[in-house]
Structures are given as structure tokens and as C-alpha cells.
Amino acid sequence: MMSRPVTRGTLAALSAIVLGTTACTIPFGDASAEDTRQPAYFVDEFDGPARPLRGAWIAETGGGGWGNNEAQVYSDSTDNVRIDGAGHLAITARRVGDTITSARLTTQGRFSMTYGRVEARISLPAGAGLHPAFWMLGDGIDRVGWPEAGEIDIIETINQATEYHTGIHAPQTSSRRGQTVSASGRPPSALPGTFHTYWMEKSPGRIETGIDDTTVFTATPADLAADSRWVFDSPFHLLFTLAVGGNWPGDPETAALPATMLVDSVRVSRS
Structure with missing residues (x-):
């Protein structure tokens, strides 16, 4: 999921930011007392009544292809991104006349992590022209650009979501688009319309990704x-996107819209 670098104005002061040697975080919740995993220092479960997005997530807006000739215009409208009142973050791509709108969410400037485990429980959409993704960008993206900042794709699917795609993009002297190291394959069970846990573990000199209990x-x-x-081995922030059309999934004219990506929870813990 290549990113067009986004230049953002100064963010509002964030009194809850905690600076450390391995992370810059806003503690966003507490791990359950019954949870035997490593205690999380960022949890978002999207509970409560239906409402606009708030908290650690920023809805980036605009069109312009986003580096992949994508068709959608990203919006912060509740038609495209909202808490649905049933415990989910809902990201919806829609067609309004000749315009396709969707949402791109980032924690840049509000939450990032260097080492640890990131996981999200997601129900991915499927349909012609769709490209949902849960991914990460290096915090230096606005300063050094892409691919210099690095990218980690935890999960991407296209069209009917019959295969998973995951990997990294690293800067490379001989290539303007950098080097891609990736894996694709058929998952052990169907992905569309079913919640699965997609995760990434980052330690010094090593990145692993997985689906449920499988690396x-x-x-x-x-x-x-x-x-x-x-x-x-530097801080990265989180992103959710639901792109439509572009270089990879293909012609957006036949896109199956509206389509919704549901996120049940996001959790980050130290390894």
C-alpha cells in the first residue's frame, strides 16, 4: 500500500503523549485483568454509542490518486468513517454520482511504536475494485518521503479477497519505489465478512506478521x-485505508459499492 506523503498542519497539543526510548504513545485503555498476554499500552475497542470518529485516529482527506492512481476521495464524513454503535469502527466506501468517497485513518502524531506487537480484529470487505489495508508508515514520512521512511503492510486484500498480502517496503538506491519483500497466499479460512486477528510483531532487526494463530x-x-x-528499527504509526481502484485492484467503474470494513479492536503491547 504505497503512500502519497501527506503534509499536515500543526496538531493540537497532546498532553497525554508519553515519550520513551521505544515508543511514543497515548495510553488509550487498559488490558483486561483476565487477559494473560503482555499488558497493552494502547487499546481501542470502539465501544459506546454511534458517533463520529475521535481519539487517537485522524481522518486524512483528499484525492489525487495517493501514489497508486486510486479513484477514491478520502473524507472525514460519518458517511465514510464512524463508530457504528455496535462496537466497531466502520470505514465505508461509497459512490455518490461520479465520485467515490472512502476513509483513510492514521495515528501519526498521536500514537506510534518502535518495538512490540500490534493486532487488530477486522472484518474485511470483498468486491471488484476494493483494496482494504491495515498497515504502518515510518514517522519520518513527511520529512524524508516514501519509501525512505519505510512501510509495513500487516494485511491487504484486493477484489474478492481470496488471498492475503503482507510485507514491507524498504528504500533502495537502485529503485525509486524501493524494494518490496512480501508474502501472499490463500488463508486457511475465508477472510471476507468474518472477523480475524491480523498482527505484526516488531523486534530489533525482525518483523513478523500473521493471521489469527498463524505466522x-x-x-x-x-x-x-x-x-x-x-x-x-524506528517509530511507526498505524493506518487503516479502504481504497478503490488503482494500479492493483483495477477498474473502479465496476466496484461493488457501498462496501464496509469493520474493525472490532486494536491493541498494541510490548513484546
């Missing part, structure tokens, strides 16, 4: 070309 991808500096650079 599907591992990368280390040894997987990079000689002229590529490992930039992943």
Missing part, C-alpha cells in the same frame, strides 16, 4: 538487497 511472513535485514536499507 505468514518474516523479514530481517538479510532479506534486503545490498543497496536497500533496513529502516524499521
